[in-house]
Amino acid sequence: MPTALIVIDVQNDFCPGGALAVPEGDAVVQPINRLMEQVDAVVLTQDWHPAGHSSFASSHADRLPYDMIEMDYGPQVLWPDHCIQGSDGAAFHADLRADADMIIRKGFRAGIDSYSAFFENDQTTPTGLDGYLRTRGIDRLIVAGLATDFCVHYSAVDAAGLGYDVSVDLEACRGIDLDGSLDQALRTMVEKGVTLRGT
Ligand code: VGL
Ligand code: ZN
Secondary structure (H helix, E strand, O other): OOEEEEEEOOEHHHOOOOOOOOOOHHHHHHHHHHHHOOOOEEEEEEEOEOOOOOOEHHHOOOOOOOOEEEEOOEEEEOEOOOOEOOOOOOOEOOOOOOOOOEEEEEOOOOOOOOOOOOEOOOOOOEOOHHHHHHHOOOOEEEEEEEOHHHHHHHHHHHHHHOOOEEEEEEEEEEOOOOOOHHHHHHHHHHHOOOEEEOO
């Protein structure tokens, strides 16, 4: 089966020292580099927000990072400012192999966040990745990267819903874990038909 590796958001801001650092976020780089050698196609996603993005706590009066708010498309966690377009924080980790086939940027509309590589957080606006993969004849996906409980989770569940054979390599992922979000994400992925590897 033609297989693609979908590398989620391995960017400086999600690594130690970054604006939204995931614990041990940089530990995913070497396992991902090795996975890249085992697949037919490699896609990187890049969280890519304009300054003042609506997912930033700083864009809302009297709100702090990790507060929840209600957006017109549903509940949204508020984050520290991160992955601003063109910033060093938005750049890929320097040790991530650079020879990917495709880079898909997400979260670039000021009023809507995008955790998933396939649909924005309204769960209907497509990013175009499904079309790219289908026209390349890809039917199996390995998903890895940051963060397990947010962008990896939503990308894997959407991919399964779109009919791909999806596995998540947990050795090549790290999570944020807000109030049990990591366990919840693992359970949801399994329920939606995603295979978890490396547990
Ligand atoms: C992510 C929070 C905000 C992620 C992106 O890559 O999981 N999380 N933006
Ligand atoms: Zn983001």
